[in-house]
Amino acid sequence: MTSYVSAFARGSRDMAGLLGGKGAGLAEMTRLGLPVPPGMTVTTEACRVYLDSGTEPPEMAGELEEGLLALEKETGRTLGSNQDPLLVSVRSGSRFSMPGMMDTVLDIGLNNVSVLGLAAASGKERFAWDSYRRLLQMYGRTVMGVDGQHFEDALAHLKHDRSLKQDQQLDVADLQEIVGRYQAIILRESGEEFPQDPRAQLRCAVRAVFSSWNAERARLYRRREHISDALGTAVNIQAMVFGNLGADSGTGVAFTRDPATGSAGAYGEYLSDAQGEDVVAGIRDAVPLAELERLSPACYRQLLGHLQTLEGHYRDLCDVEFTIERGRLWLLQTRVGKRTAEASFRIAYALVDEKVISDRTALERVDGEELTRLMFPQFAADPARAPLARGLAASPGAAVGRAVFDSAAAVRSAGRGEACVLIRRETTPDDLPGMVAAEAVVTSRGGKTSHAAVVARGMGKVCVCGAENLTVDAAGRRATTGAGTVVAEGDLLSVDGTTGAVHLGALPLESSPVGSFLENGRSTGALTDAVARSLRHADSARRLKVYANADTPHDAALARRLGAEGIGLCRTEHMFLGTRRPLVEAMILAADEAARAKALDALLPLQRQDFVGILEAMDGLPVTIRLLDPPLHEFLPDRTALSLRLAATPSPAAHDVELLAAVERMHETNPMLGLRGVRLALTVPGLITMQVRAVAEAVAERLRAGGRPRAEIMVPLVGAVEELRLVRDRVEQVLAEVAAETGTRIDCPIGTMIELPRAALTADRIAEAADFFSFGTNDLTQTTWGCSRDDAEAAFFPLYFKNHIFETSPFTSLDTEGVGLLITMALEKGLASRPGLTTGVCGEHGGDARSIHFFHRAGLDYVSCSPYRVPAARLEAGRATLRPAEHSDSR
Ligand code: PEP
Numbered sequence: 001m002t003s004y005v006s007a008f009a010r011g012s013r014d015m016a017g018l019l020g021g022k023g024a025g026l027a028e029m030t031r032l033g034l035p036v037p038p039g040m041t042v043t044t045e046a047c048r049v050y051l052d053s054g055t056e057p058p059e060m061a062g063e064l065e066e067g068l069l070a071l072e073k074e075t076g077r078t079l080g081s082n083q084d085p086l087l088v089s090v091r092s093g094s095r096f097s098m099p100g101m102m103d104t105v106l107d108i109g110l111n112n113v114s115v116l117g118l119a120a121a122s123g124k125e126r127f128a129w130d131s132y133r134r135l136l137q138m139y140g141r142t143v144m145g146v147d148g149q150h151f152e153d154a155l156a157h158l159k160h161d162r163s164l165k166q167d168q169q170l171d172v173a174d175l176q177e178i179v180g181r182y183q184a185i186i187l188r189e190s191g192e193e194f195p196q197d198p199r200a201q202l203r204c205a206v207r208a209v210f211s212s213w214n215a216e217r218a219r220l221y222r223r224r225e226h227i228s229d230a231l232g233t234a235v236n237i238q239a240m241v242f243g244n245l246g247a248d249s250g251t252g253v254a255f256t257r258d259p260a261t262g263s264a265g266a267y268g269e270y271l272s273d274a275q276g277e278d279v280v281a282g283i284r285d286a287v288p289l290a291e292l293e294r295l296s297p298a299c300y301r302q303l304l305g306h307l308q309t310l311e312g313h314y315r316d317l318c319d320v321e322f323t324i325e326r327g328r329l330w331l332l333q334t335r336v337g338k339r340t341a342e343a344s345f346r347i348a349y350a351l352v353d354e355k356v357i358s359d360r361t362a363l364e365r366v367d368g369e370e371l372t373r374l375m376f377p378q379f380a381a382d383p384a385r386a387p388l389a390r391g392l393a394a395s396p397g398a399a400v401g402r403a404v405f406d407s408a409a410a411v412r413s414a415g416r417g418e419a420c421v422l423i424r425r426e427t428t429p430d431d432l433p434g435m436v437a438a439e440a441v442v443t444s445r446g447g448k449t450s451h452a453a454v455v456a457r458g459m460g461k462v463c464v465c466g467a468e469n470l471t472v473d474a475a476g477r478r479a480t481t482g483a484g485t486v487v488a489e490g491d492l493l494s495v496d497g498t499t500g501a502v503h504l505g506a507l508p509l510e511s512s513p514v515g516s517f518l519e520n521g522r523s524t525g526a527l528t529d530a531v532a533r534s535l536r537h538a539d540s541a542r543r544l545k546v547y548a549n550a551d552t553p554h555d556a557a558l559a560r561r562l563g564a565e566g567i568g569l570c571r572t573e574h575m576f577l578g579t580r581r582p583l584v585e586a587m588i589l590a591a592d593e594a595a596r597a598k599a600l601d602a603l604l605p606l607q608r609q610d611f612v613g614i615l616e617a618m619d620g621l622p623v624t625i626r627l628l629d630p631p632l633h634e635f636l637p638d639r640t641a642l643s644l645r646l647a648a649t650p651s652p653a654a655h656d657v658e659l660l661a662a663v664e665r666m667h668e669t670n671p672m673l674g675l676r677g678v679r680l681a682l683t684v685p686g687l688i689t690m691q692v693r694a695v696a697e698a699v700a701e702r703l704r705a706g707g708r709p710r711a712e713i714m715v716p717l718v719g720a721v722e723e724l725r726l727v728r729d730r731v732e733q734v735l736a737e738v739a740a741e742t743g744t745r746i747d748c749p750i751g752t753m754i755e756l757p758r759a760a761l762t763a764d765r766i767a768e769a770a771d772f773f774s775f776g777t778n779d780l781t782q783t784t785w786g787c788s789r790d791d792a793e794a795a796f797f798p799l800y801f802k803n804h805i806f807e808t809s810p811f812t813s814l815d816t817e818g819v820g821l822l823i824t825m826a827l828e829k830g831l832a833s834r835p836g837l838t839t840g841v842c843g844e845h846g847g848d849a850r851s852i853h854f855f856h857r858a859g860l861d862y863v864s865c866s867p868y869r870v871p872a873a874r875l876e877a878g879r880a881t882l883r884p885a886e887h888s889d890s891r
């Protein structure tokens, strides 16, 4: 029998799928005997039924009533009673944490009668009416769909009438007046009375939380975090405890370690005489957790004990939300805490050292994306430079962008391709689109556990919060510092999330400690030690080799320092640009074979030197050199620009006229599908001969110099084995010629890229003529989907995301279902026809974590990616071996 409602005492941490993360945490803490206010969880299953059918499962109402009766019995209180009433909170909680993205309603159970009961039982009439006011506001907005501004305006009016500045100055009569006005607003705006029946309140609040799963901001967050829309949210119904009952009450957030740096020791914030939401919303400034030791030593000691219990139990960093109600400590939530990339590495290996987790678990807990983030450059230190403002270093990194003051402006700025910094007093979940669009987020209020900080850390976005000397005027689109400096929209800012400083202008950048360490191998502390350990483990575990895409000696050397074991793709087209462009032009314009040979002869020594440098930088390791791929017109001037120039010149130079004729001749409607790759090799054979000769002569030169050059030649865009055979014959002939001329032995495998569906479909035939396959997943994705990346990403991908045609761009993360199928098929066919065939991937996907896990499972020999992605690829290739095959699906 399905049970849609589960008492906390019946669940456990293993049930997060059904109870959501929060529900599972509450259940686990209850099982551990920690002080958790009693309650129950409505399951994600119930939510899924509701979202699919538009109504709750029929059994749910009965189960909810049963749970409520048990809760009333356990607490000795009754919902809606006129004497010491039970009040409950109704909170969302999905499988994966989605901070602030969905709805919460507190103080359910208050009505015109029970408010008097609460006043009598608490002895605080003002508190009771203030709670009722909060309920009406929250319920009116989230459950009855009333625009929150109406409530804000009513409150502002009343304060104005009474000449009051702060909410705290409102007395009982004022709050009673507000309660009346709020009820009138609800009736006027929704056409319905605020329900006085507390059970009806509860039912509707649960329904509203279910529906908030599909709120726009929640959908956006899930897309970004790769969380499946199908999961649904659980709803936790819990007896309320109050942190706003006076100086002996309060609320806070605590972490078992510092989530920003990973340093040991409890960390957190506390707000005395306040409700839980005040801390997370960052509306009032909290004090450091250590202050609690002074304010309430007993509760502080208990809390530290509970934190230790939780970290020992979960064997990871945990965070808790807690409330102290009149000197009594309650835990309202726990979960494995979000952390920065630095903290992730440091905590994982600190826990290994403390013998809490194994090396294997540590490697599971860090990832390539975090490692890449740690490699980002940081601002060069300059003690003499005074920041414009300073706040809390809430999420590390260095970001430069133009100031914007609301979410919509941030989105517009990103749309123009202009980096921006979102400055807010504090953020709310409605700011999410702007936070996604901005390079950094700066707030003037709120602590390290405020909404801005939590969300930014989760996204790996730079964040400085609580920069108090900034007065933010969102409507006026500006912020002013204490000293009177004004930051206007569009001003350039540098935000340092590692130190908490905000500077005017763009500051110079330098390598981060991890970036330097990865290049020079010198560890400088706990963080680089942890990175080194993770990479050592990954390198020893991985089966996939990691190569780099590099086409200059500089990049080759850099890639090697970063751990590349070869070059999987040396694109030769960049070598035809710059000062060499006129030579290419001369070759294209050549009137006869002799003129063409002359131009190619001029290119040969230059090209040879390119290869000598690269082979030297990668001495002893394979260097896969791709024959020229792009259409030749890419080396000529732009057609429109040239014809306009000529049209404006009365007597144009003969060379320009010739050039325009060539450009016209070579113009293609679909160059991506045009005269490029192997087709070019067949059409302009002299070009390829020159390139192969340059490779072979470079190998000979390196051999003479005592090196161990390992060049390989790769033919792009092959669709039929016959194409490859023709080119291969020519390549072998040139290699043999150079070997004979130089008296050297030139071993140079000849392989092909698989980047057309036809190549994948006929891979058995193609393997007959190929020593290796390298999957060009950029083109293979373009040709499989039949769309050009450059056009598609802007033209229709946003619509595709919105409609869930795909969740991530197939150009970023491999489309395993379609393109992946072609790859596995080609591998099978290729290996069947040529056992021992070397296989790899050199498209962008070679550096993407999820794709790497797929390539590992598919059985490729290597991935190749740009130099700076090599460390992350090594880590992910190692992590791929830890995971059972079914584990790397999307969330
Ligand atoms: C590819 O198509 O995946 C590839 C690596 O080639 P390019 O990106 O240079 O077209």
Ligand code: MG
Binding pocket: 716, 755, 776, 778, 779
């Ligand atoms: Mg390609």
